[in-house]
Amino acid sequence: MNHHFAIDLALVDDHKLFRKGLITLIEHVNPKCKILFEADDGIDLQSKLNPKSLPEILLMDINMPRMNGFETVKWLTENYPSIKVLVVSMVEKEDTIVQMLKLGVRGYLCKDVEPHELGEALASIASKGYYYTDFVTGKLVHTLQNPDTSGAAHHRFSQHEMDFIKLACSELTYVQIADKMCLSPKTIDGYRNSLFEKLEVKSRVGLVLYAVRNNLVSVE
Amino acid sequence: MNHHFAIDLALVDDHKLFRKGLITLIEHVNPKCKILFEADDGIDLQSKLNPKSLPEILLMDINMPRMNGFETVKWLTENYPSIKVLVVSMVEKEDTIVQMLKLGVRGYLCKDVEPHELGEALASIASKGYYYTDFVTGKLVHTLQNPDTSGAAHHRFSQHEMDFIKLACSELTYVQIADKMCLSPKTIDGYRNSLFEKLEVKSRVGLVLYAVRNNLVSVE
DNA sequence: TCTAAATTCAGGGTTTTTCCTCTGCCGTAG
DNA sequence: CTACGGCAGAGGAAAAACCCTGAATTTAGA
Numbered sequence: 001m002n003h004h005f006a007i008d009l010a011l012v013d014d015h016k017l018f019r020k021g022l023i024t025l026i027e028h029v030n031p032k033c034k035i036l037f038e039a040d041d042g043i044d045l046q047s048k049l050n051p052k053s054l055p056e057i058l059l060m061d062i063n064m065p066r067m068n069g070f071e072t073v074k075w076l077t078e079n080y081p082s083i084k085v086l087v088v089s090m091v092e093k094e095d096t097i098v099q100m101l102k103l104g105v106r107g108y109l110c111k112d113v114e115p116h117e118l119g120e121a122l123a124s125i126a127s128k129g130y131y132y133t134d135f136v137t138g139k140l141v142h143t144l145q146n147p148d149t150s151g152a153a154h155h156r157f158s159q160h161e162m163d164f165i166k167l168a169c170s171e172l173t174y175v176q177i178a179d180k181m182c183l184s185p186k187t188i189d190g191y192r193n194s195l196f197e198k199l200e201v202k203s204r205v206g207l208v209l210y211a212v213r214n215n216l217v218s219v220e
Numbered sequence: 221m222n223h224h225f226a227i228d229l230a231l232v233d234d235h236k237l238f239r240k241g242l243i244t245l246i247e248h249v250n251p252k253c254k255i256l257f258e259a260d261d262g263i264d265l266q267s268k269l270n271p272k273s274l275p276e277i278l279l280m281d282i283n284m285p286r287m288n289g290f291e292t293v294k295w296l297t298e299n300y301p302s303i304k305v306l307v308v309s310m311v312e313k314e315d316t317i318v319q320m321l322k323l324g325v326r327g328y329l330c331k332d333v334e335p336h337e338l339g340e341a342l343a344s345i346a347s348k349g350y351y352y353t354d355f356v357t358g359k360l361v362h363t364l365q366n367p368d369t370s371g372a373a374h375h376r377f378s379q380h381e382m383d384f385i386k387l388a389c390s391e392l393t394y395v396q397i398a399d400k401m402c403l404s405p406k407t408i409d410g411y412r413n414s415l416f417e418k419l420e421v422k423s424r425v426g427l428v429l430y431a432v433r434n435n436l437v438s439v440e
Numbered sequence: 441t442c443t444a445a446a447t448t449c450a451g452g453g454t455t456t457t458t459c460c461t462c463t464g465c466c467g468t469a470g
Numbered sequence: 471c472t473a474c475g476g477c478a479g480a481g482g483a484a485a486a487a488c489c490c491t492g493a494a495t496t497t498a499g500a
Contacts, residue, residue, distance in 0.1 A: 013333035017338065019239020040332075061371060090235055111235035112260075118237060129418055160447090171426040173486060186449045193489070203456090204487070205428055206391040212432050212439055219432055219439075220313075380477090393456060406479045413459075423486090424457075447496070457486065463479080470473085 006034040007126045010048075010055035014040050014064045017018050018111075020120075022030060022059065022088070031121030042067025042075060054083060057106075057125050060094065062089040062214065071210070075105045088118075094139045105133035155198060162216070164191045169208045169217045226254040229345045230268075230275035232292065233308070234260050234284045238331075242279065242338075260297060262287025274303060277326075277345050282309040282316065291322045300366030304345050309339075314359045321360060327351035347360070375418060382436070384411045389428050389437045 009026070013019045019038050021197075026033050036055045041064035058076070062069035073085055084106040097108050106125045109118060117133075124131035157165065160181070167177040174192070178185040193207035196202065199210050211217045229246070233239045237317050239258050243330040246253050250371045257439045259265040261284035264341035278296070282289035293305055302365060306327040307320050337353075377385065380401070394412070398405040416422065419430050431437045 017308070017329070017331045017335065018238050018241060020335045021238060021243075021245045023241075025237070025241045026242040028244060035450090045242045053368070086235070109237075113237055115237065115240045169425070169429065171403055171422045173484085184449050187447080189488080190448070192487085196488090202391045202488095204425060205389070208425055208428055209389065209439075219429075243469085378477095395456085404479050406481090407477085409458085409480095410478070416458090422458095441499100441500100443500080445496100445498075448494085450493085451491090453488100453490080455486105455488070457484100458476080460482085462481090465478080466476090468474090470471100 006032055007057060007122060008036050008053075008055045009033050009059065009122070010036050010045075010173050010179045011038045011059045012041065012045050012064070012119070013038075013061040015061075025115050026118065026122070029115050030122055034124060038189075041065055042069075042072030045072060046075070049080065051080075054080060056084065057122060058083050059088050060105075062087065062091055062100075070099065070103065073100065073105060077104055084129065085132070086121055086125055094143060095196050097136060098138045098143045101136070107133075109133075110135075110138045118155075157216075161191060161195065164188065165195070165207065165211050165216055168192075168204060169211050225434075226252055227254050227277060227342060228256050228273070228275045229263075229279065229342070230256050230279050231258045231279045232261065232265050232284070233258075233279070233281040235281075236260075245335050245338065246342070249335055250342055253342060262289075262292030265292060268296070269300065274300060276304065278303050278341060279308050280303045280305050280325075282307065282311055282320075283357045290319065290323065293320065293325060297324055300418055304349065306341060306345055306351070314363060317356060317359045321356070327353075328356045329353075330355075377436075381411060381415065384408065385415070385427065385431050385436055388412075388424060389431050 007030070011019050011022060013022075020126050023035050023038075026035070036053065037048050039048050043066045044060075045067075060069050060072060064072075067075075069087065069089065073087075076083055076085060085104075086101050086107040086109065087105050088109045088111060090111040092110055100108055107130060109121055121131040139166075160183075163181055164177065167180060172180070174188050175185050178188040181188070192204070192207075195207060199207065201207050201210055212219055227250070229240050231242060233242075243255050243258075246255070256273065259268050263286045265278075265287075280289050280292060284292075287295075289307065289309065293307075296303055296305060299332050304326040305324075306329065307315050308329045308331060309316075310331040311317075312330055320328055320373055327341050327350060329341055341351040380403075384397065387400060392400070394408050395405050398408045401408070412424075412427075415427060419427065419429055421427050432439055
């Protein structure tokens with residue numbers, strides 16, 4: 001895969017200090033690495049990617065403004081499938097990791113790993129094409145063994161349902177929500193009941209908590 | 221203050237990769253700095269602080285497991301008031317910054333600043349004792365000018381009120397909450413009404429959202 | 441094309457929430 | 471002693487939320 005002596009890298013992370021630190025660190029643990037460029041987020045990455053000189057490995061954060069890690073990886077697989085992504089995030093949530101693996105990333109590191117592990121990951125991805133730790137495979141296996149128990153099931157919602165959920169996370173009454181959505185209050189009644197059943201909640205408060213926990217609404 | 225040629229530092233951050241990166245970065249931007257030790261969080265810091273050789277400046281994160289930045293800074297001012305704290309966090313929320321400044325930290329940097337600013341901050345704190353950027357003072361001035369508008373007011377709650385709020389963030393009815401708190405439903409009525417007025421919310425959902433936004437309840 | 445599922449809505453009922461006012465109780469500052 | 475504020479609680483009523491069953495329309499699949 002790698003025809004140069006160096007491993008061409010690029011970094012996508014919105015925290016400059018972390019990025020710069022990571023760069024000096026990488027130069028220490030693996031001098032063969034060459035950092036082509038850095039980007040603040042997915043949007044920034046799109047403008048900085050030069051098809052004539054693509055990075056071999058992309059170190060990517062997940063939480064970023066404007067265009068996050070998920071969207072960026074999705075965009076990359078469609079536009080530059082040859083680029084291998086190594087996620088470096090502080091998120092340790094199982095479904096986040098699993099979702100990233102489904103999107104085809106070549107490795108997933110938490111930001112609290114030892115520096116030498118970063119070096120190993122880079123070397124492994126450059127030579128073998130991937131780097132999966134026991135931590136990551138452990139999460140993966142656990143997900144396979146417990147597919148959807150404990151309400152961790154990933155529900156999909158129609159546009160109307162999403163709109164309703166967002167409006168339910170407000171101080172509007174159902175009548176006012178119906179008004180905003182240009183639907184009869186009785187229809188809203190229906191949405192509520194079906195969502196209560198689907199999400200196994202018993203009250204509007206339960207629905208709001210579900211939405212918050214699953215990032216269906218922006219809290220801040 | 222500083223009797224040595226070197227500036228003695230210590231780092232408190234739960235992300236090893238960031239910490240290590242920061243160290244190599246600091247050694248680049250300010251070779252006079254000497255890192256005494258690193259810690260994962262406040263608890264870890266307590267065990268690693270050696271009274272015979274205290275760091276002059278402590279670089280500290282806010283979001284950490286077990287003992288977070290706020291608690292740690294509070295503990296430091298009580299036990300080691302001579303140590304100067306420089307917060308390095310990705311949190312840019314106004315009241316977080318203001319709260320930290322109230323606790324007496326000597327500087328506040330976001331993780332997306334340029335490395336050279338970190339060097340300037342360290343040099344400034346070592347010589348002048350503080351480093352306050354326009355960004356930070358701007359937030360401070362804004363808070364002074366708008367003391368309590370827009371719901372940013374920091375309310376204090378009695379134990380009963382806190383218990384009620386937490387139980388309100390569940391699928392329990394008020395009667396069940398009254399039962400759990402061993403109070404009359406009518407008393408719960410009173411708590412609800414006074415909280416609605418204090419927090420300027422109009423419904424239980426509004427109360428729940430307030431609690432979530434202000435981290436009164438653990439969401440995850 | 442026929443059927444099944446999803447969508448939208450109605451009627452009518454129960455439960456819960458919300459909002460009033462008003463009563464004691466207790467501590468404490470004047 | 472007494473006025474005042476805070477806390478616990480009561481009665482009652484209106485509004486909102488919740489929960490059925492049923493029915494027309496539209497959409498999707500076999």
